[in-house]
Amino acid sequence: MSVVYTLSVHDITSMQVDILAIGVHPDDVELSSCGTLLRHAEQGYTFGLLDLTRGELGSRGSGEIRTIEALDAARKMGAKFRENLDLPDGFIQYDEATLRKIITVIRRYQPKIVLANALDDRHPDHGRSAKIVADACFYSGLLKIETFGEDGQPQVKWRPNALYHYIQDRNRKPDFVVDITDHLTRKMEIIRCYRSQFDDHESDEFSNEVKTPISGKDFMAFIEAKGRSFGREAGYDFAEGFESSRYPGVKDLFDLD
Numbered sequence: 001m002s003v004v005y006t007l008s009v010h011d012i013t014s015m016q017v018d019i020l021a022i023g024v025h026p027d028d029v030e031l032s033s034c035g036t037l038l039r040h041a042e043q044g045y046t047f048g049l050l051d052l053t054r055g056e057l058g059s060r061g062s063g064e065i066r067t068i069e070a071l072d073a074a075r076k077m078g079a080k081f082r083e084n085l086d087l088p089d090g091f092i093q094y095d096e097a098t099l100r101k102i103i104t105v106i107r108r109y110q111p112k113i114v115l116a117n118a119l120d121d122r123h124p125d126h127g128r129s130a131k132i133v134a135d136a137c138f139y140s141g142l143l144k145i146e147t148f149g150e151d152g153q154p155q156v157k158w159r160p161n162a163l164y165h166y167i168q169d170r171n172r173k174p175d176f177v178v179d180i181t182d183h184l185t186r187k188m189e190i191i192r193c194y195r196s197q198f199d200d201h202e203s204d205e206f207s208n209e210v211k212t213p214i215s216g217k218d219f220m221a222f223i224e225a226k227g228r229s230f231g232r233e234a235g236y237d238f239a240e241g242f243e244s245s246r247y248p249g250v251k252d253l254f255d256l257d
């Protein structure tokens, strides 16, 4: 049973969002595409968040702590909602049940753009969920796959216009980058909502927990450095990188920096 946290009350009549950002673990979206979401929210686009698991296998903290942190982050980001499918961390399966759950969420919110995990990454869940989400986006557009909303009524088919994979841990060549120079400070603040995961505070309540490759100060420096690296070729101070399985099109060459 998925859990929905509606975070903004000003537009509850409309379930639709422009962008649905999906991560297999709460914090994937924040680490990799938070600046892009902040930028688009500033331009008036709406977005929501879907986590496939609670990240309960993370060495530090717990699924419950992570959920509290994730809601804090979602509020700070300005997300319209944050939903969690509560699938098993580490053991998420490519099967009909998982696909149907994701299709139901896509059809509920009818996003024009979906953001998903990297196609291949250090954490094996990332690549696996990238494939599941990509296929769910396609199947969501098939008339004969029937799904039902929370009201028990059949949902209408919906295929997002575009699916982009945010690059997270491993170095991959982006197909495009998004300028997040003006949003880096807020991005780093939002990442720090995950206090159990990223231990770069002076007196941290989680400082006695096990050290992991992402728990030290150097990890935050790595996130910033990654942003600098993605931005450099396009002439931005900081950027986030994305891959697309199809050619991204542009109608005006002057839209490209």
Ligand SMILES: [Zn+2]
Pocket: 024, 025, 028, 123, 126
């Ligand atoms: Zn992850």
